[in-house]
Amino acid sequence: MLRKLMKHEFRATGRIMLPLFLILLVTSVGANFSTRGLLETDSKILDILGVLLVAAFAIAIASVCVMSMVVMIQRFYKNLLQDEGYVMMTLPVSVHQHIWSKLIVSAVWFALTLVVVCLACFIMAFDVGFLHQIAAGFQELFQEICRNLSAYYAFNGTAVVAEFLVTCFVGCCAMCLQFYAALAIGHSFANHKMAWSVLWFFLIQFAVQFLGGMGIVLLDESWFHHLLLGWTDNISGMASMHLGMFAVILGEVVYSAIFYFLTTYFLKKHLNLE
Amino acid sequence: MKWQFSNDAPIYTQLIEQIKVGIVVGAFPPGERLPSVRDLATEAGVNPNTMQRALAELERDGLVFSQRTAGRFVTEDKTMIEKAKRGLAERHIKTFLAAMLRLGYQPEDIVTLLRQETSEEESANGGSGM
C-alpha cells in the first residue's frame, strides 16, 4: 500500500515539479548562450536579451527551490487536511503509511531539486571560458585543501561527504516533519486552522531553540561535558569530527521522531476535517 | 407501467395492488416471466426488499409462482386473474360508496346517479362515431 500511495503522490507532485525542472534546464541553456557571447556584443538589444536570460535562470533556480518546499507543505495540507482528506483518510492504509509516503516523496524531490540545480549550473557554465577558469581555480584550491587535510588529519573525504549528505537528508525530513506536526496540530482546532498551524510552527521552533539553548547551558558544566572532553582529548581531530557529525545526525533523528509522533498522534486522535 | 404511491398505506401493499392491476390489464400477461426483483424495484423506484415482500405476498395468493431457477411467472389460471380483477373492482366500489355515503347519498340515489352517468357516457361514446 505504501508503494501505491507513493505512486499517486509522485503523480500528483510530478505534474508540478517536472515542468519546473524542464523550465530550469531550458533557462540554463539560455543563460549559457547569454554568457557565451550575448553580453559582449555591441548590440543593445542582444545585451538586454542576455541580461534577461540570466535573470530568468536565476529566477528559475529560486522558484524551483521554493516550489519544492511549497509543494511539500501544500500536499500534506491539501491532500490530508482539507476536502481531499475525506478520501485520503478513509483509504485502507494507516496514518503511518500516509506520512511516510509524503515524507519519502518530498525527500526525493528535495534530492532531485539539488541534482537538477547542479545540472542546470553545469549546463549554464558549460564551455564558458572564464567560468571554466574559476572552476579550475576552485578545483585546485579544493585539491590543495584536501591534500593538506589528508596529510594532517587522515582526512577521509568520502566518509565526510557521505555524513554531510545524510545530515542534509535527515535534516530535510526533520524539517518536513516539523511542518507536518504544526499543520496536524493546527488543524485539530475547530476554527482558524491555518492561523493555529502557523502559530504552532513558531511555537515549536521557539521550543526547540529554547530547549537547545538550555541544553547547551546545562551541559556546559555537567559531568557529560567533562566526559566528552575526556574522550575527545584522547582521539584525533578527525575522529571527533565524525563523532560530531554522528551527534548531529542522531539529534536530527530524535527531532524527527518527536515530530513524527506528534503528527501521527494528532492525525489519529484529533483529526477534525471541516 | 406507471408506478405511483400515496402516503397513507404501506408501500408493499400499494405494490401488490399495482402489480395486480398490471396482471389484470395484461401489462404482465398470463404465463409470462416477471422481471427480476431488482429490475422491478429499480423501475418502481422502491426498495428491493419491499418489492420482494410484495411478490412473496402475491405468490402466497397464487397470482404469481416461482420456478427455482427461471424466476417468477404470472399464473396461467384465468379464473384466478378474474378473481383478482373482481377483488380490485370491489375495493374501488367500496371506496366509492364510502365517499358517496359521506356526501349524504342513499344507496338507491347512488344507483340512479350511476345509471344516468353511464348512459350519458354511452351516448357520448356513440356520438363520437363508434
Added chain:
Amino acid sequence: MAVLECKALTKNYGHTAALDGVDFAIEPGRIVGLLGPNGSGKTTLIKLANGLLTPTGGEILVCGMAPGKETHALVSYLPERTSIPTWMTTTQLLDFYQDFYADFRRDAAEEMLAHLNIPARQHIKQMSKGTREKVQLIVTMSRAAKLYLLDEPIGGVDPATRDYILSTIIGNYDPEAAVVISTHLISDVEKVLDDVIFINQGRVMLQSSVDQIREEKGMSVDELFREVFKC
C-alpha cells in the same frame, strides 16, 4: 453480525454534545435512512463510523471492528462535500480507486460514466459542481462494499439526477451489504428505505421500518418526521 453498531456512543465537541448515548445496530441487506434536521448529529455519526473522528465515549463498530484501515476496506463512503482530488482525470481517479480498493468494479464505474456522458479524459477540476458530485457517487457505488455510508447524497442535485442516484442505489443492492443514507429530504428517499432512524440533538428518537410506520401511524415517514420535528 451487524454491519454497523453503536453502543452508548457519545461525541462531544468541547462542552457541547454532538452525539449523546446513541444505540442501534444495522443488519446486512438493509437500506437505512438516517434522518434528522440540520445539526442533529448525522454527519458526526457518519464521520465516527469512518474513523474521521474518535468517540468521546461508548463505541462504534463496523463488522465488529473499531474504525481503522481494516474497516476502510469494507466501507464505501460518500462525504457530504465533494472531495475527490480535482487535479486527476476521470481515468486517473478510476486508477486510484482500483489501486486502493480490491472490491472496486471498474467496469461498473465505466458503464455508469458512459451512461452519464462523462468524458474519461476530462480533468475533474474542469467539471461542473454537479458533475463532480456524480463522479464521486459513481466511484463510491462502484465498490462492492459491506457498508455504504452516503452523507446527503441527494442534497444539492436536480430532480433528474436525484432519481438517477436513487436508482443507482437500488440497482446496486446487495443482500450482504447495508446502505446508510443520511438526508433531510425524506419524501424523495422514503420509497427506497427499509428502515429509518430519526435523530435529533444527538439522540435517537425513533428506529422503525418504513412499512411499520405507514401501517401503525397511517402516514408517510415524511409526514411523521414533520410531526415529530415540528418547530
